[in-house]
Amino acid sequence: MSTLAGRIEAYLKRLIESDREGQIEIRRCDLAESFQCVPSQINYVLETRFTPEKGYIVESRRGGGGYIRITSLELRRSIDLASSLYRQIGREIDEERADSLLTKLAEAGSIDQRRATLIRAAIRRELNSVDPAWRPYVRAMLLRSMLLVVMA
């Protein structure tokens, strides 16, 4: 994937993935400048790699203050889930609360029993090598992440 178009695509996807909203705004001329290519190359990348079928929405505006906005529907949808998980779990969580949350989710059918068990075991194993003082934070992170990919 060593084509210009491929590199631009990868760059944009990275930007989008690290954005909290799964959405970015760029200026076509800036991007073209930083990749040393003609501006229309950017349109080519957008048309071939960021189509609705591939889960992206591209909006733009011309004129002064113009921009190109790219939204990943996939990530957009996961935002809600992520923030709801963050509300339930928070920045840190102790083992007991993590445990009961998993039990609740399994009972509610949001995740299956097998995965709940798997998540408990994974957390316990990973925390082994973590300084006890940090465990509540790391536990929260792991729990949030695993639940996100399982429930999405």
Place this chain on the structure above:
Amino acid sequence: MSTLAGRIEAYLKRLIESDREGQIEIRRCDLAESFQCVPSQINYVLETRFTPEKGYIVESRRGGGGYIRITSLELRRSIDLASSLYRQIGREIDEERADSLLTKLAEAGSIDQRRATLIRAAIRRELNSVDPAWRPYVRAMLLRSMLLVVMA
């Protein structure tokens, strides 16, 4: 067996066998150049020696940045890609390696593309609030945990 086709076949097989995943990517024009033959000779070799019945998959792309990819089904199976990749994570991992690992898993069908994107995004976002010095460790933990629950 000292025909041109035979020598090209032997050369490609040597390359494939020395690749850890039993897969190589070449450029038809380069190969033709180095064997001093017409490009279509390469197609002849592929059609007669690297067929599915003989255990190979050949994929290709035209246009700028085009390539020909040959995969040996046998070598691929023997490695058990998913678990071998999983073991490759280790105690710490940088962003680039994590990225390419996810790409490979998605290509191999071990996880779907949608989840790969989700995992990348989740890792990036969680790491935002982590001291850069610890990121490789935390990244490894998150990646391992999320892969565990999605591949299970």
Place this chain on the structure above:
DNA sequence: GGACATTTGACGTTTTTTGACCAAACTGGC
């Protein structure tokens, strides 16, 4: 000589890159 395999080259398709020209949106003077 016939059957089969190999080699070559002309022509075709797909994907990427580039550039000339077009259209919309903002800005500032009147």
Place this chain on the structure above:
DNA sequence: GCCAGTTTGGTCAAAAAACGTCAAATGTCC
């Protein structure tokens, strides 16, 4: 408020970069 000029992004077609197909020519082995 309107017009002219500037600032952006959009379109489209040609050129370039790869790979694919097919059939004719050539070799090889009974």
